[in-house]
Each structure stands twice: as structure tokens, then as C-alpha cells.
Amino acid sequence: MANTKAKVTINDVARYANVSVATVSRVLNRTGAVRIDTQNKVIEAAAVLGYTNTKLEKQSVQQPSADAPACEYERKIILISLPSISNPFYGQIINGIQAAAQNYDFECLLYPGNIAANNIDSLLEFIRYLHVAGVITANLMPKEVMDKLASEIPVVQCCESDQHPMVSSVSINDFAASLSAMDYILSTGKRRIGLINGPLSYKYARQRRKAYLTAMETARLKVMPHWIIQLPDINCDMAYSSVIKLLSRPDAPNAFFTASDVYAAAAIRAIQHCHLRVPEDVVVVGFDNTDISSLTTPSITTVNQPKFRIGFLSCELMAEKIHNPAVETKHLQLTAELIIRESTVPQLNGAY
Amino acid sequence: MANTKAKVTINDVARYANVSVATVSRVLNRTGAVRIDTQNKVIEAAAVLGYTNTKLEKQSVQQPSADAPACEYERKIILISLPSISNPFYGQIINGIQAAAQNYDFECLLYPGNIAANNIDSLLEFIRYLHVAGVITANLMPKEVMDKLASEIPVVQCCESDQHPMVSSVSINDFAASLSAMDYILSTGKRRIGLINGPLSYKYARQRRKAYLTAMETARLKVMPHWIIQLPDINCDMAYSSVIKLLSRPDAPNAFFTASDVYAAAAIRAIQHCHLRVPEDVVVVGFDNTDISSLTTPSITTVNQPKFRIGFLSCELMAEKIHNPAVETKHLQLTAELIIRESTVPQLNGAY
Numbered sequence: 001m002a003n004t005k006a007k008v009t010i011n012d013v014a015r016y017a018n019v020s021v022a023t024v025s026r027v028l029n030r031t032g033a034v035r036i037d038t039q040n041k042v043i044e045a046a047a048v049l050g051y052t053n054t055k056l057e058k059q060s061v062q063q064p065s066a067d068a069p070a071c072e073y074e075r076k077i078i079l080i081s082l083p084s085i086s087n088p089f090y091g092q093i094i095n096g097i098q099a100a101a102q103n104y105d106f107e108c109l110l111y112p113g114n115i116a117a118n119n120i121d122s123l124l125e126f127i128r129y130l131h132v133a134g135v136i137t138a139n140l141m142p143k144e145v146m147d148k149l150a151s152e153i154p155v156v157q158c159c160e161s162d163q164h165p166m167v168s169s170v171s172i173n174d175f176a177a178s179l180s181a182m183d184y185i186l187s188t189g190k191r192r193i194g195l196i197n198g199p200l201s202y203k204y205a206r207q208r209r210k211a212y213l214t215a216m217e218t219a220r221l222k223v224m225p226h227w228i229i230q231l232p233d234i235n236c237d238m239a240y241s242s243v244i245k246l247l248s249r250p251d252a253p254n255a256f257f258t259a260s261d262v263y264a265a266a267a268i269r270a271i272q273h274c275h276l277r278v279p280e281d282v283v284v285v286g287f288d289n290t291d292i293s294s295l296t297t298p299s300i301t302t303v304n305q306p307k308f309r310i311g312f313l314s315c316e317l318m319a320e321k322i323h324n325p326a327v328e329t330k331h332l333q334l335t336a337e338l339i340i341r342e343s344t345v346p347q348l349n350g351a352y
Numbered sequence: 353m354a355n356t357k358a359k360v361t362i363n364d365v366a367r368y369a370n371v372s373v374a375t376v377s378r379v380l381n382r383t384g385a386v387r388i389d390t391q392n393k394v395i396e397a398a399a400v401l402g403y404t405n406t407k408l409e410k411q412s413v414q415q416p417s418a419d420a421p422a423c424e425y426e427r428k429i430i431l432i433s434l435p436s437i438s439n440p441f442y443g444q445i446i447n448g449i450q451a452a453a454q455n456y457d458f459e460c461l462l463y464p465g466n467i468a469a470n471n472i473d474s475l476l477e478f479i480r481y482l483h484v485a486g487v488i489t490a491n492l493m494p495k496e497v498m499d500k501l502a503s504e505i506p507v508v509q510c511c512e513s514d515q516h517p518m519v520s521s522v523s524i525n526d527f528a529a530s531l532s533a534m535d536y537i538l539s540t541g542k543r544r545i546g547l548i549n550g551p552l553s554y555k556y557a558r559q560r561r562k563a564y565l566t567a568m569e570t571a572r573l574k575v576m577p578h579w580i581i582q583l584p585d586i587n588c589d590m591a592y593s594s595v596i597k598l599l600s601r602p603d604a605p606n607a608f609f610t611a612s613d614v615y616a617a618a619a620i621r622a623i624q625h626c627h628l629r630v631p632e633d634v635v636v637v638g639f640d641n642t643d644i645s646s647l648t649t650p651s652i653t654t655v656n657q658p659k660f661r662i663g664f665l666s667c668e669l670m671a672e673k674i675h676n677p678a679v680e681t682k683h684l685q686l687t688a689e690l691i692i693r694e695s696t697v698p699q700l701n702g703a704y
Contacts, residue, residue, distance in 0.1 A: 075478075085462070086443025086643075094437050098464055107478060110437070110462035112450055126427075126459060130482060236643050265647040272649060291588050295617040297624060297649035 008051040017045035040332050047100070047312045075107045076133035078318060081115055083139050087234050087262070088290040089307065090138070093158060096311025097136060104319045106133070120145045124152055134318045140201050154321040158314035159305075160203055161331055168317040170310050170332045174204045177303050177336035178211030178257070181285050184301075185255050186219055188283050188344055194227040194246065194253030196239055196263040208259050208287070227253050236266040243270035254282050261286035261293045264300045268343060284343040298342030306334050360403040369397035392684050399452070399664045427459045428485035430670060433467055435491050439586050439614070440642040441659065442490070445510060448663020449488060456671045458485070472497045476504055486670045492553050506673040510666035511657075512555055513683055520669040522662050522684045526556045529655050529688040530563030530609070533637050536653075537607050538571055540635050540696055546579040546598065546605030548591055548615040560611050560639070579605050588618040595622035606634050613638035613645045616652045620695060636695040650694030658686050 010028075014021045019038060027042040028051075045051070080097060082090050094110070101108050109130075115123055115137065127135070134154040141149070143162070149155055150166040161169035185193055195212045198205040209228070216223050226249070229242045239262070246252055247270065258264045264286030271282045278284055278298050286293050286302035293300035313332055320327050362380075366373045371390060379394040380403075397403070432449060434442050446462070453460050461482075467475055467489065479487070486506040493501070495514070501507055502518040513521035537545055547564045550557045561580070568575050578601070581594045591614070598604055599622065610616045616638030623634045630636055630650050638645050638654035645652035665684055672679050 084443070085437065085446050086440065088438065088440055091436070091438025094464060108464055110464060112446060112460055112462060236647060262643070262647075269647060269649070269651075291614070292644060292647060295588060295614075295621060295644060295648055297621065299621075 008049045010051070012049055013042065013045045013051045016049055017041040039330070040334070043313060043316065043330075043332065044309065044334070047309060047316055050103075075105045076322065077130055078106045078108050078315070079127065079130075079132045079135045080108055080110045081135060081137040081139045082110065082112075083114075084234065085110070085112060087260075088292060089234075089260070089288045089305075092290075092307035093138065093311040093314075096308035096313075097158075097315045098311075099308070100312045100315035100319070104315075104322075106315070106319070115139050115141050115145060115149065117142055117145055120148050124148070127153060133322055136314050136318055154318060154325070156314045156318045156321065158310050161333075162203065163331060165329055168321065168330045168332075170313045170317065170334065171204075172305055172310070172336040173333045174207035175211045177338075178208040179215055181257055181287075181303050181338055182212055182215030184338055184340075185257055185283060185285055185344070186215065188255070188279070190255035190283055191219075191221055192224075192227070192251070192253045193221070193255040193257060194229065196229045196231065196242070196256055196258040196260075196267060198234055198259045199232055200230065205259060208257075212257055224251060231263070234260050234262050236262050239263040239266035240270045243267045244273060247271065247274045247276070256282065256284045258285065259287050261288050261290045261300055261302055263287075264302065264343065265292050265296045268296055268298065268300070279342065279344050279346055285338075286343070289339055293339075293341065296343075301341045301344040302339055303336050304339050305336050309334060360401045362403070364401055365394065365397045365403045368401055369393040391682070392686070395665060395668065395682075395684065396661065396686065399661060399668055402455070427457045428674065429482055430458045430460050430667070431479065431482075431484045431487045432460055432462045433487060433489040433491045434462065434464075435466075436586065437462070437464060439612075440644060441586075441612070441640045441657075444642075444659035445490065445663040445666075448660040448665075449510075449667045450663075451660070452664045452667035452671070456667075456674075458667070458671070467491050467493050467497060467501065469494055469497055472500050476500070479505060485674055488666050488670055506670060506677070508666045508670045508673065510662050513685075514555065515683055517681055520673065520682045520684075522665045522669065522686065523556075524657055524662070524688040525685045526559035527563045529690075530560040531567055533639075533655050533690055534564055534567030534609055536690055536692075537609055537635060537637055537696070538567065540607070540631070542607035542635055543571075543573055544579070544603070544605045545573070545607040545609060546581065548581045548583065548594070548608055548610040548612075548619060550586055550611045551584055552582065557611060560609075564609055576603060583615070586612050586614050588614050591615040591618035592622045595619045596625060599623065599626045599628070608634065608636045610637065611639050613640050613642045613652055613654055615639075616654065616695065617644050617648045620648055620650065620652070631694065631696045631698055637690075638695070641691055645691075645693065648695075653693045653696040654691055655688050656691050657688050661686060 010021055010024050014024045019042060023038060024042050027039050028046060078101060098108055132153060135149060136156045136158055138159040146164055146167060155167045157167055157169035159171055161171040197209055200206055231238050256267050258267060264284050267284050268278050271278050276282050286300040289302045289304035293302045317330060362373055362376050366376045371394060375390060376394050379391050380398060430453060450460055484505060487501060488508045488510055490511040498514065498516055498519060502516060507519045509519055509521035511523055513523045547561065549561055552558055583590050608619050610619060616636050619636050620630050623630050628634050638652040641654045641656035645654045669682060
């Protein structure tokens with residue numbers, strides 16, 4: 001679909017990113033070395049403003065790369081692979097990918113299955129059959145599976161980042177974001193902090209756990225092993241039952257740092273079920289800032305992931321890779337901020 | 353993937369559906385007339401138990417239909433088209449479709465765009481390019497668009513049903529389910545009942561509105577026009593703002609029947625923001641029984657849609673159509689039941 005917005009210029013991008021026009025040009029045309037954080041700022045600015053790099057597009061039209069995958073279809077297919085469609089977190093990620101995809105006449109299709117050692121060959125066959133131009137994935141994959149996939153087709157990781165040499169990625173700095181959240185929980189005065197975490201096979205979960213342990217250690221607080229609830233899935237029922245069980249113990253936590261708003265929402269219900277008050281008796285912090293964090297009572301203090309932007313930039317990196325297979329691999333880390341709501345601050349009653 | 357469960361027999365299906373084996377055989381092999389509600393019971397039972405109709409499968413292998421779409425790929429592609437990926441309602445629908453798809457070696461792909469008059473030709477081109485075997489859709493489509501799609505490829509509607517002569521469908525009886533919900537709200541003693549509804553272009557929204565008006569009329573209650581909040585999308589922010597605005601009026605409703613748990617959750621927050629209590633001052637009933645209905649405080653009384661089963665049966669009907677293009681069009685209506693939680697019953701405090 002055509003972009004009907006007023007044309008965004010390179011000057012707009014420079015102003016937004018607070019850098020010179022020359023720097024924007026160097027980043028977007030890849031004609032010179034620029035620091036990675038400045039690169040990130042420029043790419044973010046271009047994405048947010050919807051700046052289309054016409055020079056780059058023209059180049060790719062005039063000089064198609066010999067390495068570009070064959071595609072009989074006039075639009076290119078981008079396969080999106082996610083761990084779960086049910087997790088509300090991914091809705092905005094997909095919207096972001098699709099928004100960027102329109103600028104490049106990409107056709108997005110969601111592949112709802114896993115990508116694993118036992119099906120990578122069959123998936124590659126499917127990818128060849130469909131003439132897929134690239135795969136954007138938030139799925140976890142063993143290194144050898146990722147190697148196989150990335151050696152055949154451009155791959156961009158979104159949300160996760162294995163720092164694979166051939167796979168660009170867009171994610172947040174999970175360690176830094178989690179450390180801030182933990183510092184904030186400690187500032188509420190609670191000391192017995194529990195963690196509800198997703199599967200440790202994901203880097204995000206390992207980083208969030210590491211930040212939790214680091215913050216506790218820095219504050220010289222002991223962590224009881226049963227305070228860490230490790231769940232195999234983002235599932236509210238499991239989180240609810242685990243918290244109920246944990247709260248029946250005499251040394252139960254009086255705070256929970258959780259790796260998902262779904263866990264936080266379930267924890268709040270479990271705490272209330274045990275006739276304890278959130279946040280007076282137990283404070284709860286979520287992760288993602290999905291819709292649910294505004295809809296619970298109390299509403300959830302949470303780490304906002306820039307979901308739309310993660311999706312958008314993932315697709316921008318994909319476009320870059322398709323237009324120029326030799327482009328260097330980039331690992332963008334976006335900033336996540338804590339959003340304070342009622343689950344940590346009693347005075348905020350009624351905040352949506 | 354192979355089905356590793358113990359083999360389910362036709363006797364199991366007959367017992368589950370509480371009909372004779374002969375009836376099961378007549379329905380599944382389409383060898384005789386059976387009442388539509390009995391057909392539904394049998395097809396539901398077969399789906400729930402995972403009964404694979406081997407005779408039918410063998411037939412289709414031995415006598416491939418000349419009309420079957422050409423497909424070079426050993427597995428057939430089913431394109432799933434949904435109004436929104438962000439709406440948590442669709443997660444279980446997709447899981448149901450995928451569960452059935454595995455039994456037929458279908459490969460599911462989600463098409464995240466709309467299907468409309470301005471893109472149907474381009475979509476058909478895409479469908480031909482991919483050699484898609486069938487489209488399962490919950491999307492709304494103008495009749496001429498559906499005609500065009502269904503004349504080229506097997507289509508099954510899930511959730512919605514236009515009673516199109518060529519398009520089988522699986523949905524609930526929205527009118528009956530909504531009437532029950534309204535009767536229940538009336539039984540709580542509330543009389544000023546508001547409706548928060550989705551776009552009337554959807555049949556479900558028209559049916560739910562019709563049931564709302566019918567119930568109010570039957571109870572000889574006046575409906576104030578501003579009590580009906582019609583929203584263009586399943587969006588919590590819009591619902592929240594609309595309810596806040598409505599509650600500032602002197603003749604505000606003291607009950608809300610809503611067409612989605614998302615609306616119900618937003619309404620609860622809005623009511624609490626206005627310093628009113630749910631359910632004592634205002635009762636709220638949702639629709640869908642998605643995860644969110646257990647996670648709000650109070651939890652939400654809601655109409656449970658058998659989401660997984662709707663998805664599963666949609667894919668079963670698709671398999672039937674692909675194996676035998678001459679199969680008669682079926683419109684299955686599943687039963688939806690009201691699940692009572694705290695948003696209507698003060699005594700239930702703490703129910704998850």
C-alpha cells in the first residue's frame with residue numbers, strides 16, 4: 001500500500017535523532033563508521049518518523065544483488081515465527097512488522113509452529129517451496145538450527161538476541177531493565193522479593209534472573225530457593241497455583257518481580273485469594289506493558305517494552321538484508337522504561 | 353505429525369454423543385439423512401475424542417477428486433485469516449485449528465491482513481502462487497468478496513457465519529447465548545442495562561444487539577439510546593473512555609452486557625474509577641471467557657465460547673471439503689454457556 005503521509009526528509013530524521021544529516025546519511029547508506037548507539041538512534045528515528053530511504057531502494061531496484069533469493073511473486077514473503085500467538089505481547093510486535101512491511105511490499109505470513117532440530121529440514125523445504133524472502137523470529141532455536149536457517153535465508157531475531165554473527169536482532173536490554181525494576185522494588189521497602197520467570201532456555205529469562213540475583217546480592221539480601229518460580233510457559237494458571245502455594249509458607253515473599261504481565265496479573269489474584277492486599281502487603285511488578293496491565297485491580301507497575309518499535313525495526317533490518325545481503329549484522333537494543341501503576345503504590349488508586 | 357494417542361473407535365464417538373453407531377456412521381460417512389443438531393453432536397464428539405475417519409481418508413486417497421486443487425507440496429497449506437491477532441480470543445481458535453490440522457498433514461499459515469473488495473484479486477493471486485488448499489476465516493467479508501473467494505478455493509468460516517451456500521461455518525448461537533446472559537443480568541435485579549458492542553458489520557454484534565433489545569423489550573424496560581456503546585474495534589481504551597463518559601450522566605446504566613471480555617475489563621476499571629463498586633453498584637457481564645476474565649478484580653462473569661472446539665471443527669470441515677469437494681455445506685452451531693464470577697455476584701469474592 002502507498003504511504004500517504006507527508007514526505008519525511010533526512011533533515012527530520014537528523015533533528016529527531018539529534019545528530020547531523022551527514023551522520024544519518026552514513027548510517028542509512030552505510031557509507032561510514034558510526035558508533036552503535038548512534039546507529040540505533042538514527043534507525044529508531046527513521047522508523048518512528050516513517051522515513052523511507054529512497055536512495056537505498058533505488059539502488060536495490062537498479063542493481064539487484066545476484067545473491068537475492070529467487071522469487072517469482074512480485075511481493076516478497078516474510079515468514080514470522082513466534083513462540084505463542086496467545087501471548088498478548090506479540091500483537092503489537094506483529095503490527096510493527098506489518099507497518100514496516102508495507103513500505104517494502106513485503107507480504108507477511110505467520111508460521112504458528114516451532115522451529116527446532118526435528119523440523120528444520122522440513123521447514124526449509126517449506127520455505128523453498130514458498131520462496132520465502134526472509135524469516136523474522138522471536139522463537140528460541142538451538143545454535144545449529146539457527147546456523148542452518150541463516151545459511152539459507154536472511155533471518156532477523158526480534159525480542160531475543162543470540163548475537164549470532166549472521167542474524168541481526170532487535171531487543172531490549174533485559175538485564176538493565178530488570179535491574180531498574182528490582183531497584184525500584186527495593187525502594188518500596190520490601191525485602192523478601194520473589195521472582196516468577198519464564199523458561200531459562202530464553203535469553204530474556206536468563207537475563208532477568210541474573211538481574212534479580214545481582215540486585216538481591218548488591219542489597220545483601222538472602223534469596224530463598226523457593227522464592228524463584230520457574231515456569232515452562234507464559235501461563236496464568238500455573239503462575240496462580242504456584243503463588244498460592246508459596247504464600248502458604250511462613251517465609252513467603254512480600255514482593256514479586258515477574259517476567260510477564262500475565263504472571264503479574266495471576267500473582268495479584270493469588271495474593272488477593274490469600275486475603276493479602278496488593279500493594280500494601282505484597283507489591284507486584286510485571287513485564288511488557290500489555291493491555292492487561294491497565295485492566296487488573298490494582299493495575300500493574302510494569303517494564304514497558306517498545307513492542308511496536310521492536311517489530312518495526314526487525315522488519316527494517318530484514319529489508320536492509322534482503323536489499324543488500326552483504327550488509328553487516330546489527331544488534332539493536334532499545335530502551336525499556338518502568339511504568340508505575342497501583343500494584344506498587346497505594347496512593348495511585350484508580351490509575352488506568 | 354503422527355497421532356500417538358490410543359485409537360479412538362466409532363463406538364467411543366457414539367457413546368460420547370449418546371447416539372447409535374449407525375448414526376455416527378451415517379453422519380461421518382454422509383450415507384444418510386441425520387438431523388442437524390445430531391450431526392453437530394456427532395461431529396463435536398469425533399473432534400473432542402480425536403476420532404479419525406479412516407474410511408473417509410482411504411476413500412480420498414484411493415479416488416482423488418479431479419476437482420482437488422493442484423499442490424506440489426506434500427502437505428497442504430491452510431491459510432487462516434483473522435480480524436486481529438492482538439485479541440486474546442483468537443489464540444485458542446488457532447490452537448484448535450492447528451490440533452486438527454496435524455491429523456491431515458495440513459500446514460497452517462496466518463495471513464494477518466484483511467480480505468476486502470480492494471485486495472481480493474491480489475489475495476487470490478497470492479493464494480494461487482502459494483497453492484493454498486483452503487482458507488479458514490473469522491474475518492468479515494462483503495458477499496461478493498466471499499463469492500469470489502469461495503468460487504476458487506474451499507472456505508470455512510469460523511466464529512462468524514453468513515450462511516453462504518458454498519461456505520461451511522462453525523459458530524455459536526450468539527442470539528441464544530446473549531439472551532441467556534441478558535436474562536441472567538435481569539435476575540440480579542438491575543434494570544438500567546447498557547450494551548458495549550463491537551462493529552455491527554459483524555453478524556455476532558448484530559445478534560448480540562438483537563438479543564439485548566429483545567430481552568429489554570420482553571422485560572418491558574426502556575432502552576436509552578446512549579446506553580448502547582457501539583465501538584469500531586475490540587479496544588479497551590475506547591471502552592474505558594466511553595463508560596467513564598456514560599457514568600457521568602444521571603441516568604447511567606447500573607449493568608453492562610458487553611460483547612467481549614476486553615470491554616468488560618475496561619468497563620470494570622472505568623466503574624471503579626468513578627468510585628462505584630462492581631457488582632454492588634454496577635454489574636458487568638463479558639463475552640468469550642478469555643484469560644483476562646479470571647485476572648481482573650472482580651473476575652468477570654462471561655459467556656464461554658468453546659474456542660478450541662470452534663477452531664478444531666472449522667479445520668475438520670475444511671478437511672472434509674478438501675477430501676470431497678462435493679460435500680454438502682454445513683453450518684455448525686455450538687453451545688455457549690454462562691460462567692458466573694464475581695462481576696455479578698458479591699459473595700463470590702476471590703473466585704479465580
